[in-house]
Amino acid sequence: MSDSNILEVKDLQVHFPVTEGLLKRQVGSIAAVNGVSFHIKRGETFSLVGESGCGKSTTALSVLKMQSVLDGQIIFDGEDITHHSPAQMRGIRRKMQMVYQDPFGSLNPRMKIGSIIGEPLRVHGMAGDKTRYHARIASLMKTVGLLEDMAERYPHEFSGGQRQRICIARALALDPKLIICDEPVSALDVSIQAQVVNLLMDLQERLGLTYLFIAHDLSVVRHISNRVAVMYLGKIVEEADRDTLFKSPKHPYTKALLAAVPEADPEVEAQRAEQLIIGEIPSLRSPPPGCTFHTRCAEAMPICKQQAPDCRTDGASSLVCHLYS
Amino acid sequence: MNPLLAISDLSVTFATDRGQVQALDGVSLSLNAGETLAVVGESGSGKSVTALSIMGLLGDSGRVSDGSIEFDGEDLTKVSGQRLREIRGNQIAFIFQEPMSSLNPVLTIGTQVAEPIWLHHKKSWSEAFEQAGELLRRVAIPDAVNRLEDYPHQFSGGMRQRVMIAMALACQPKLIIADEPTTALDVTVQAQILSLLKNLTKEANSSLILITHDLGVVARYADNVAVMYGGRVIETASARELYKNPQHPYTEGLMASIPKLDGDPGSRLYTIEGQPPDLSNLPSGCSFNPRCPHAQDKCIMTKPTLSEVAPNHLRACFGYER
Amino acid sequence: MSEVTLQAGQSNSLLAFHRRMLRDKPLGGIGGLIFALFLFCGIFADLIAPYGMNETDMRRVLQAPSLAHWMGTDHIGRDVFSRILHGAQLSVIIGFLAAGLATVLSIVLGVLTGYFGGKADMLIQRFVDAWMTFPDLVLLIVVVSIVGPGEGQIIIILGCLYGIAGSRIIRGSTIAVRENMYTHAAQSMGASTLHVLWFHVLPNVMPVVIVLFTTRVGAVILAEAGLSFLGLGIPPPVPTWGSMLSGGGRTYMYVGPWLALAPGLALTVVVYSINVYGDALRDMLDPRMRGR
Ligand SMILES: Nc1ncnc2c1ncn2[C@@H]1O[C@H](COP(=O)(O)OP(=O)(O)OP(=O)(O)O)[C@@H](O)[C@H]1O
Ligand SMILES: Nc1ncnc2c1ncn2[C@@H]1O[C@H](COP(=O)(O)OP(=O)(O)O)[C@@H](O)[C@H]1O
Ligand code: SF4
Ligand code: SF4
Ligand SMILES: [Mg+2]
Ligand SMILES: [Mg+2]
Numbered sequence A: 001m002s003d004s005n006i007l008e009v010k011d012l013q014v015h016f017p018v019t020e021g022l023l024k025r026q027v028g029s030i031a032a033v034n035g036v037s038f039h040i041k042r043g044e045t046f047s048l049v050g051e052s053g054c055g056k057s058t059t060a061l062s063v064l065k066m067q068s069v070l071d072g073q074i075i076f077d078g079e080d081i082t083h084h085s086p087a088q089m090r091g092i093r094r095k096m097q098m099v100y101q102d103p104f105g106s107l108n109p110r111m112k113i114g115s116i117i118g119e120p121l122r123v124h125g126m127a128g129d130k131t132r133y134h135a136r137i138a139s140l141m142k143t144v145g146l147l148e149d150m151a152e153r154y155p156h157e158f159s160g161g162q163r164q165r166i167c168i169a170r171a172l173a174l175d176p177k178l179i180i181c182d183e184p185v186s187a188l189d190v191s192i193q194a195q196v197v198n199l200l201m202d203l204q205e206r207l208g209l210t211y212l213f214i215a216h217d218l219s220v221v222r223h224i225s226n227r228v229a230v231m232y233l234g235k236i237v238e239e240a241d242r243d244t245l246f247k248s249p250k251h252p253y254t255k256a257l258l259a260a261v262p263e264a265d266p267e268v269e270a271q272r273a274e275q276l277i278i279g280e281i282p283s284l285r286s287p288p289p290g291c292t293f294h295t296r297c298a299e300a301m302p303i304c305k306q307q308a309p310d311c312r313t314d315g316a317s318s319l320v321c322h323l324y325s
Numbered sequence B: 001m002n003p004l005l006a007i008s009d010l011s012v013t014f015a016t017d018r019g020q021v022q023a024l025d026g027v028s029l030s031l032n033a034g035e036t037l038a039v040v041g042e043s044g045s046g047k048s049v050t051a052l053s054i055m056g057l058l059g060d061s062g063r064v065s066d067g068s069i070e071f072d073g074e075d076l077t078k079v080s081g082q083r084l085r086e087i088r089g090n091q092i093a094f095i096f097q098e099p100m101s102s103l104n105p106v107l108t109i110g111t112q113v114a115e116p117i118w119l120h121h122k123k124s125w126s127e128a129f130e131q132a133g134e135l136l137r138r139v140a141i142p143d144a145v146n147r148l149e150d151y152p153h154q155f156s157g158g159m160r161q162r163v164m165i166a167m168a169l170a171c172q173p174k175l176i177i178a179d180e181p182t183t184a185l186d187v188t189v190q191a192q193i194l195s196l197l198k199n200l201t202k203e204a205n206s207s208l209i210l211i212t213h214d215l216g217v218v219a220r221y222a223d224n225v226a227v228m229y230g231g232r233v234i235e236t237a238s239a240r241e242l243y244k245n246p247q248h249p250y251t252e253g254l255m256a257s258i259p260k261l262d263g264d265p266g267s268r269l270y271t272i273e274g275q276p277p278d279l280s281n282l283p284s285g286c287s288f289n290p291r292c293p294h295a296q297d298k299c300i301m302t303k304p305t306l307s308e309v310a311p312n313h314l315r316a317c318f319g320y321e322r
Numbered sequence C: 001m002s003e004v005t006l007q008a009g010q011s012n013s014l015l016a017f018h019r020r021m022l023r024d025k026p027l028g029g030i031g032g033l034i035f036a037l038f039l040f041c042g043i044f045a046d047l048i049a050p051y052g053m054n055e056t057d058m059r060r061v062l063q064a065p066s067l068a069h070w071m072g073t074d075h076i077g078r079d080v081f082s083r084i085l086h087g088a089q090l091s092v093i094i095g096f097l098a099a100g101l102a103t104v105l106s107i108v109l110g111v112l113t114g115y116f117g118g119k120a121d122m123l124i125q126r127f128v129d130a131w132m133t134f135p136d137l138v139l140l141i142v143v144v145s146i147v148g149p150g151e152g153q154i155i156i157i158l159g160c161l162y163g164i165a166g167s168r169i170i171r172g173s174t175i176a177v178r179e180n181m182y183t184h185a186a187q188s189m190g191a192s193t194l195h196v197l198w199f200h201v202l203p204n205v206m207p208v209v210i211v212l213f214t215t216r217v218g219a220v221i222l223a224e225a226g227l228s229f230l231g232l233g234i235p236p237p238v239p240t241w242g243s244m245l246s247g248g249g250r251t252y253m254y255v256g257p258w259l260a261l262a263p264g265l266a267l268t269v270v271v272y273s274i275n276v277y278g279d280a281l282r283d284m285l286d287p288r289m290r291g292r
Helices: A056-063 A086-093 A113-123 A130-143 A148-152 A160-172 A190-207 A218-224 A242-247 A252-260 A266-271 A302-306 B047-055 B081-090 B109-121 B125-138 B157-170 B187-204 B215-221 B239-244 B249-257 B297-301 C014-024 C026-043 C080-116 C118-133 C136-147 C151-178 C181-188 C193-229 C241-251 C258-284
Strands: A005-020 A025-041 A045-049 A071-076 A096-099 A178-182 A210-214 A227-232 A235-241 A311-313 A318-320 B005-016 B019-031 B036-040 B062-071 B092-095 B175-179 B207-211 B224-229 B232-238 B307-310 B313-315
Touching: A005 A056, A005 A210, A025 A045, A025 A056, A025 A071, A025 A210, A025 A235, A045 A056, A045 A218, A056 A071, A056 A178, A056 A210, A086 A096, A096 A160, A096 C181, A113 A130, A113 A148, A113 A160, A130 A148, A130 A160, A160 A190, A190 A210, A190 A218, A190 B249, A210 A218, A218 A242, A227 A242, A227 A252, A235 A242, A235 A252, A252 B187, A266 B215, A266 B239, B005 B047, B019 B036, B019 B047, B019 B062, B019 B224, B036 B047, B036 B215, B047 B062, B047 B092, B047 B175, B047 B207, B081 B092, B081 B109, B092 B157, B109 B125, B109 B157, B125 B157, B157 B187, B175 B187, B187 B207, B187 B215, B207 B215, B215 B239, B224 B239, B224 B249, B232 B239, B232 B249, C014 C026, C014 C258, C026 C080, C026 C258, C080 C118, C080 C151, C080 C193, C080 C241, C080 C258, C118 C151, C136 C151, C136 C193, C151 C193, C181 C193, C193 C241, C193 C258, C241 C258
Parallel strands: A045 A210, A045 A227, A096 A178, A178 A210, B019 B232, B036 B207, B036 B224, B092 B175, B175 B207
Antiparallel strands: A005 A025, A005 A071, A227 A235, A235 A318, A311 A318, B005 B019, B005 B062, B224 B232, B232 B313, B307 B313
16 A cells, blocks of 8 residues: 555445344344445545444444454555454544534533643543643644633533534544544534544644545535545445546445535526435345445446446546446 | 515523523524525534424523514514414424434323324314325335334334424424434435435425534435524534625634535634633624634724625625735 | 443533532422432431430430420430431441342333233232232231341231332333334444443433432331331331331320421431432433523
8 A cells, every 4th residue: 555545445345233032133234334335545535424323323333443354455554453442542543533413412521621621632542731731721622713711611611613613622632533524513513514624634634634524515525625435325335536526426326325415506596407316215124136225226227226336436436326337 | 486484683591590691692594495504513503402493492581582583474572472382383383303212202102293184174083194294204204004003112213203293294394493403324325314304394384494414415315504603603504605795704614614525624613712602691783793714803892784795795704804 | 431421511510410400400409409418418427416325314305305305305315316327327227228239120120021021021010919908017017027127027928028019110111112113213323232222221210219218218118117016027126217207205205295397307307308309300300401
């Protein structure tokens, strides 16, 4: 692998058992992530988009090794971490941090803000002496736009946007190389979303961060990402750089997804022919045969029901569809 | 033509542990038959309270302290409880945000859709049940007749919301109020549900109040828009006019802060500084003044009222130079 | 626990804390006062009791309450007030030790099974189920009749009895806390299991622990009274509230109602006070309830 990649995921498989009855007998399994491959370059923002349940969060958790992986390979910062023990992962976790969707649930209500932000330092024995520790917390708070005297307050005294800033400060404490953001602005009000998106972009510029960004709001994704991968039922169906994907989407699912997102402009909307994607995402317990999207695809062909399409890739972009093979 | 619904100067207060909280302060809205009005605003701005006061569902702690709600020639704040229930069942229907908790988990879908028809239309049970099947077909539930015997948990979130729409349509209401009907759903399903809602209301010439915080949804589905902030309506206009020519600094900021598909990716978004206001501790004068880039002395002293800046375009602001 | 604040408010002083409790939660505050009084009486019973606990005076048998004997005297002329004070001492010792043992047991069992889950949890839960289907009193009577009555036995038996049953409650709230994103966040930053348990799980199940402990103190005192009432508790002549009820209290109910009233009232007031105090404590220690 080349040094320019901070993360490389190859053929990732994550399965969950399906259990039944009182005794929790295993009767099958679902492939929540089913052969996902991607790589993230240093300093870029790579986004995963798709409908809920398609495996975005599970992919993110596997990268953090918070989720056991059935098969595949995860290479982080030149190191194959697929089979790392929890002890080996401790060192790795310093370099990878996560920001969650729910800024209310991800802060311990009984800890003060300063203590929350400093927790990663204490966990990794990097707190140092008291003055250095407090200075570090103060500077982190300043970095994300919080006032220093807020350190003594509890999470419930803050609004959603401020809490997300606290989460970001905590993620920055260990100077990580990669930050995984799982729907970081979905729970925020529109006027607050813009503040957090700007903050993430500023931090990336100043600190040279790399983001794995998970979201379902495509306009935010387009604004912040360099490259985008679209997931459907546990697989990446199209991956391309931002402009290509948004200007000339190729995969029928990508097109449908883009069409479903209303643009905040009535004039544009009036001209847009409404093309609805039919039906809902099928159950992972019994995914359709062939191309898993064929039940909803407007361009499905007879072969799509029988044979799963291969992945065609040219290094910069990839596509999984019979129309392009 | 008289509007179907005209809310004027509506104020609502809630009794809480910390004293009286004024959730709505002089809200005025109007809606014609067959029209879709979108109500937008941040969390806590009073969108749901407005909807609930139309339905007379403010609960024990809430109270309309001032103003009137004229619906089809009747003031809903004055009518008897009995009459309100009649109106609620027959002429105004409500679709909630959470389709899971609004359906009874132990009754079949068919029973739940048929029940209001049976109750309100004095039909036999088998007729009502048959009509329920017909309604489910209209909201595009595949294999509708065979799914009447299913229970809510066997339906996906999108299908449950379709059922809620079917129930709302059952009595051919004049007005449907949908409070964030798709917030819990995926964009693809959201598009399906909202188009369905829009088409069905158009067919029946019903009016629709669509509560949402998604400005894209507003642009696609609404005829008119009311923007709420801190318990007040601060701007109303037709959707096209509002997007092209926002007149209130808050609306303007809101429009500027969403990333546009033809915008410049990678640039910084416009932000409205500060936090949404706390209703129990509203700033004096214009409640937007702490966040407003154009605030003047006057804004801190007095509350601006809605006034016309263009035909059918009202805003509550003292005005500013752009 | 320097980082995780369990103390309330800026003032760390116990006195100021309770002064605030009296203001914000008067019922709980009064409960706390009575509880403190009970502790004080229990600890200093030897000093404050006007008479010895077994000092008999046959000239003053079954006297109604008077200035000399605030709660009257019993059938062999012992001062009831002094005996109540000494009884309080025993109740304090048994109540605190047994409830403490029960709580520690509940925490260890509940937090570990709740946090780790899995097969061991399944097995332990089935055992707890079986344990809880036995009526408390029957279990107590059986065990006491095997090992014989005595302070130590009673503490251990009651501790185990309530500890195992209470582990269910702790387990439930541990599972709720485990599912919270902040425990997840701590794991993902590389924190050890011990760190997560100590800083994230324990502080957030603490409210339940506090209530559990205080209700257990009450329950243990009652259970001990019940055992003593049945003659299975602390052997006489040591006065306990339960044996006072069953001994003189029952026999001389009509001649000297104060014999039953005094220990009965003491039990009721103390147990009730501890419970309301526990509730108030839980509310006051929650940072989200501050300033309300
Ligand atoms: N029953 C109630 N008791 C006290 N206050 C209430 C009650 N219901 C609503 N409020 C207050 O009224 C204000 C407006 O609430 P409302 O539910 O209308 O907000 P909203 O605009 O619908 O927000 P969201 O987008 O989060 O649904 C809020 O500050 C809320 O706290
Ligand atoms: N712990 C789990 N046990 C069983 N199934 C799970 C678990 N976590 C996620 N799943 C399933 O895996 C699929 C992908 O989930 P997830 O990655 O969370 O989706 P999303 O793309 O919305 O983040 C879903 O069908 C979900 O129900
Ligand atoms: S492979 Fe066939 S069904 Fe699948 S997306 Fe392409 S055209 Fe549609
Ligand atoms: S009234 Fe004043 S403070 Fe309010 S929006 Fe207008 S200019 Fe801004
Ligand atoms: Mg997710
Ligand atoms: Mg609402």
